[in-house]
Amino acid sequence: MNAAPLGHDIGIGIAGLSQFMPMYLLLDAAGHVVSAGPTLLRVLEGQEVIGARFHDLFEVRSPGGAVTVAEVLDRAGQRFRLAPCHRPRIGLRGLGMRLPGEEGVLLNLTFGIDLVSAVRDFGLTDADFAATDLAMELLYLAEANASVTRELRGLNLRLEGARMAAEEEAMTDPLTGLRNRRAADLFLERMCSARVPFGLLQMDLDFFKAVNDTLGHAAGDFVLESVGRILREQVRAEDCVARIGGDEFVIVLPNTIDPQTLQAVAGRIIAQVSEPLEFAGNLCRVSASIGIVRSVDRLSPDAPQLMAAADRALYAAKHAGRSQAVLLVTDGS
Amino acid sequence: MGSDMDALMLRSLQGYVRDTFGPQIWQAICCHAALSVETFEPMLRYDPGMADRVASHAADVLGRPVETVWEDMGTYLVTNPRHEGVRRLLRFGGSSFADFLHSLEEMPGRARLAMPDLVLPMVTLREIGPDQFEVQCQSRLKGMLRVLVGMLTAMADDYGTLCLIDPDAGDCISVRILDSFHGSGRRFDLALPEK
Numbered sequence: 001m002n003a004a005p006l007g008h009d010i011g012i013g014i015a016g017l018s019q020f021m022p023m024y025l026l027l028d029a030a031g032h033v034v035s036a037g038p039t040l041l042r043v044l045e046g047q048e049v050i051g052a053r054f055h056d057l058f059e060v061r062s063p064g065g066a067v068t069v070a071e072v073l074d075r076a077g078q079r080f081r082l083a084p085c086h087r088p089r090i091g092l093r094g095l096g097m098r099l100p101g102e103e104g105v106l107l108n109l110t111f112g113i114d115l116v117s118a119v120r121d122f123g124l125t126d127a128d129f130a131a132t133d134l135a136m137e138l139l140y141l142a143e144a145n146a147s148v149t150r151e152l153r154g155l156n157l158r159l160e161g162a163r164m165a166a167e168e169e170a171m172t173d174p175l176t177g178l179r180n181r182r183a184a185d186l187f188l189e190r191m192c193s194a195r196v197p198f199g200l201l202q203m204d205l206d207f208f209k210a211v212n213d214t215l216g217h218a219a220g221d222f223v224l225e226s227v228g229r230i231l232r233e234q235v236r237a238e239d240c241v242a243r244i245g246g247d248e249f250v251i252v253l254p255n256t257i258d259p260q261t262l263q264a265v266a267g268r269i270i271a272q273v274s275e276p277l278e279f280a281g282n283l284c285r286v287s288a289s290i291g292i293v294r295s296v297d298r299l300s301p302d303a304p305q306l307m308a309a310a311d312r313a314l315y316a317a318k319h320a321g322r323s324q325a326v327l328l329v330t331d332g333s
Numbered sequence: 334m335g336s337d338m339d340a341l342m343l344r345s346l347q348g349y350v351r352d353t354f355g356p357q358i359w360q361a362i363c364c365h366a367a368l369s370v371e372t373f374e375p376m377l378r379y380d381p382g383m384a385d386r387v388a389s390h391a392a393d394v395l396g397r398p399v400e401t402v403w404e405d406m407g408t409y410l411v412t413n414p415r416h417e418g419v420r421r422l423l424r425f426g427g428s429s430f431a432d433f434l435h436s437l438e439e440m441p442g443r444a445r446l447a448m449p450d451l452v453l454p455m456v457t458l459r460e461i462g463p464d465q466f467e468v469q470c471q472s473r474l475k476g477m478l479r480v481l482v483g484m485l486t487a488m489a490d491d492y493g494t495l496c497l498i499d500p501d502a503g504d505c506i507s508v509r510i511l512d513s514f515h516g517s518g519r520r521f522d523l524a525l526p527e528k
Contacts, residue, residue, distance in 0.1 A: 120524035140425040144447035147418045155376045
């Protein structure tokens, strides 16, 4: 034993090297592999490693243009990136240096960002990494992050579902299941601002108060529910049917402006609503008056104006003797 | 957006009761506790102490001590396939059960890596003798120690280790490893298969 200062020349041997750097690669001066760490051997499994030339095992990604290990060290200084020829998907990062005296080269490799795929592809375990390697922490973090993201995505979906349900509820008339006043106003505003031509029907039940007064509120509710069902059956999916007050309803029919068609829809509704209904052994008789206006009859249609005009049309229908529909083309306002 | 221990414990309790006893029992517990909601979100915040309060109602409805409820929930978190992620994150702690015990002290740090504002209870490990440990768990939640007991028991099984795990009266759990290679344990691949 000579008395060189500790650390001057550390001889830890191949076994020690394997423990400290399980992905080391030792090459002779001609660039042939002398030995390799156990984890690197797993990566190169199926290849004839010992004695092979560096550039037959690895493809150099950077420095660009370098092929042999000598070129790598000359151009890159000490850092470089490689991929095994037989597994180009797995990128490796490395550090290398020429060994003094012996004319050999020592490289130490690591997976870098391709760690997760490498661990999966080669079935690596924590015994394949040096105790000082942060590989386990990186794998842990990748999974922890994925779980947190999954949780957040789940939370977002659940909140979105709750929001949609709340919105639906806020737009629905609970008794009839039709839209409510707020929904009808929003629908009208949307139609007006998008300049979609539409017909607007405002309907009021005739003799409804009599049913309520003589047969009670339960009978009244029954009538309203029945009218709701009739209206739903008479319109298309893209139409908006709303109950906007006690016995007042509004129907918006996008892209329907033909006067005959609008009158026909109103006529069918009036005919059906006028059919007597039986409730708890009593016959409930109501009818309906409908006022009709069209967005195209105004220069610049706006929702409150159209509703007011429809209201006037409805008033005219009531005056004309009920159970009628009146289309108001212009009323001077 | 962050999480706290009450939220995590409530969400876990909800999962444990619903998966083990059925949704009706969970409903009954929420009703018993006079809760306005029946669903807890792990990423939201709840009143401090709410988890312990709901658990005591769960104990009433299930007719067993609250300690047992928490312990069984801890075991459920590690063993239920729906929470495979929990088992996996814990297994990253080490290649043997003893290694895993040592990693418990790192747990708050590990959790912070994924969720910077999540504060996990502080765990300290004392090595009393060969294969004999004392795990100290300091938490504002009364149930935390028992949850840890349940999780440790399930993890010992996962590693195939035979051991005695006993909570003492305070905030410590004594762990005695009798046989590190008692069973084959469950397989653990470092990377999940590619989807």
